[in-house]
Amino acid sequence: MDFCRAVAAAALGDPSKVAYVPLRASARFPALMEGMIDLLARNTTWTLRREAALKVQFAGVLFYDTQGFLVRRPGGIQTAAELKGATVCVEKETSTLVHLRDYSADNRLEIMPLEIDSAIEARRAFFAGRCSAYAADSAQLAAVRIEAPDGPQSVQILPERIAKEPLSPAVRGGDQSWLTLVRWVLFALVAAEELGVTRDNLQSRLSEAAIRRALADGDESDRSLGVERGWRVRAVQSVGNYGEMFDRNLGPRTSLKLDRGLNRLWTQGGLMYAPPFR
Secondary structure, three states, X not given: OHHHHHHHHHHHOOOOOOOOOOOOHHHHHHHHHOOOOOOEOOOOEOOHHHHHHOOEEEOXXXXXXXXXEEEEOOOOOOOHHHHOOOEEEEEOOOHHHHHHHHHHXXXXXXXXXXXXXXHHHHHHHHXXXXXXXXXXXXXXXXXXXXXXXXXXXXEEEOOOOOEEEXXXXXXXXXXXXXXXXXXXXXXXXXXXXXXXXXXXXHHHHOXXXXXXXXXXXXXXXXXXXXXXXXXXXXXXXXXXOHHHHHHHXXXXXXXXXXXXXXXXXXXXXXXXXXXXXX
């Protein structure tokens, strides 16, 4: 949601000009392709099949995630290998389902997926005991864990990570300017963190040449994208840099308590960095 606010600030000059549309996984791409939404920003994995077959375009990795399993504790299951022949809850029409089937086949586990229409219903099915495990993105499992009816200590995420899940905002194919704007809003938030620019110190640091090059210069690109000058500054001013956004929504001081892991800057052992702006 913070990323949507940053895009709205860049494109429309106001981070509050966002209408959020909750969608099931099975409805997200039809909604995007039919113009019901302009930006798909949820836990959606960037894949070749989606870009090639669905004709949607991914702006860049907003969150590097992995796929795992949530199981009940105590339940005897300590590793993914112990799920042989088990029923596993999984959301319908997701990359999670594809990866689950591949992992089961590759490891001869004969896992039986119980396909559920939505994440909420999959969570309920798992807690109701309809399946031995729940397969989803690890960050999503962390959110499910804190809502366990018997408390977070009653469930655990298994140590195995069975697939990469690069989560990316997506737009309809055919609108290059919109794709470019969304993509470079993301890069502006990452670049701000690389440069040590925060929401609080942004204005005082705009006099520095490196900060201007990354966030303030660009009359030509502004005109080509059809936005008012200063769109990168507006994006950072609205939500802070990438690290601030992560910490506020997912980090150790939130209920999810997620470590940044792969989402650290490249200078800190992660995968996040912004391409040059010039």
